[in-house]
Amino acid sequence: MDGRPLGIGLVGVGTVGGTVAHLLETEGRRLSLRAGRPLEVVRGVVRDPSRPRPGGLHGERLTADWRAVVADPRVEVVVELLGGLTPAREVVLAALEAGKDVVTANKALLAEHGTEIFAAARRSGRVVAFEAAVAGGIPIIQALSCGLAANRIEALAAIVNGTCNFILTAMTGRELSYESALRQAQELGYAESDPTLDVDGTDTAHKLALLVQLAFGVTVTTADIPRVGIDRLETLDLKFASELGYAVKLLATARLAGDGVVELGVAPRLVRLGTPLADVQGAYNAIRVVGDVVGDTLFYGLGAGAMPTASSVLGDLVDVACGRAARSFAVLGLWPERAGNQPAVRPGPAFCRYYLRFMILDRPGALGQIAAVLGRHGISIASVIQHDPGETDGPESPVPLILMTHQADSVALRSALAEADRLEVIRRPTVSYAVEE
Secondary structure, three states: OOOOEEEEEEEEEOHHHHHHHHHHHHHHHHHHHHHOEEEEEEEEEEOOOOOOHHHHEOOOOEEOHHHHHOOOOOEEEEEEEOOOOOOOHHHHHHHHHHOEEEEEEOOHHHHHHHHHHHHHHHHHHOOOOOOOHHHOOOHHHHHHHHHOOOOEEEEEEEEOOOOHHHHHHHHHHHHHHHHHHHHHHHOOOOOOOHHHHHHHHHHHHHHHHHHHHHHOOOOHHHHHOOOOOOOOOOHHHHHHHHHEEEEEEEEEEEEEEOOEEEEEEEEEEEEEEOOOOOOOOOOOEEEEEEEOOOOOEEEEEEEHOOOOOOOOHHHHHHHHHHHHHHHHHHHHHHOOOOOOOOOOOOOOEEEEEEEEEEEEOOOOOHHHHHHHHHHHHOOOEEEEOOOOOOOOOOOOOOOEEEEEOOOOHHHHHHHHHHOOOOOOOOOOOEEEEEEEE
């Protein structure tokens, strides 16, 4: 084993960074054996350097100035754990220019600036490792870049936001309202005080941008990914989905279509009960990957939290120390400056089954009017649910009518619903969710 330590600069010694420092101190021997050399935190960046941190970080080892860490000749790899775009982008680019390798958990940064950052790494001959940026402790980056290298990836469907999955689990299992489930997620620390980026699908879109780069060689930013969050979901739809034999999950999906275009998107989808993705509960994550050689695979585990995320950060540090990261980085060619012949992308799915909820006046012929509109657009009905009106419902109170379609073209469906919503018997905009097969 090489006796020379790998000097590490932690930019951000909060929940995750502190756990990384603590594990390097308590599990240093085991990690050093796997890395082929000792791993040592040289400096840490914090807001308040006067307060001691885990891993024995105190005194001159702590600073509020990230530039001091980047400039320190003892630091060989900078671990960026700030999150967000500013100053994280400046930190990473400065570290690469200074000849340091970078380990990051920052999915937003790579989703928005991956091309710039990877170009800078190639110019400097350094690496960017980012296992912790997607799905916490699940080694999906390693799997897509190395373990599944023999495969052409045909499709992936991923639950990669633990906050949303916790909320959906609470809404389904305990019939909580969205507001109550979110409040509980915040009380338990699963959701931020401002949960917008989680519940509107942005966080999931960031992660999907990274996954499609690895799986399909496609460079996209968050703006290229159509996304719908869970913040408008109603418990009513989760109940009807369950009655039909489905769970509702916020999925990031990407599929290589027959014409070579990658269809991608983020939205709540119906997933058949009893399948692995439907069974993912609470704050857990799962990524289903279909390869042409291996077939159907599933990666499952905790997608957030200090220990799972630190596990991935430390795995990247071991790979940097022993040289695996450099070899992989050189051949993968991620986020190329010139897109070349990368596949085109479009919103997906272009063709699938749909769950539709119409809020209608309970009048004779209402179903027939709706069926006629759908039929004119080539959309076939597979099943219908319409319960008797409640005792408190008046004659003008709208009642739910649930339709499941056969395979339908998404463009035709949008046109059909726009026409149907103009019918006099329909009282609210129709709700629609795609079905994940």
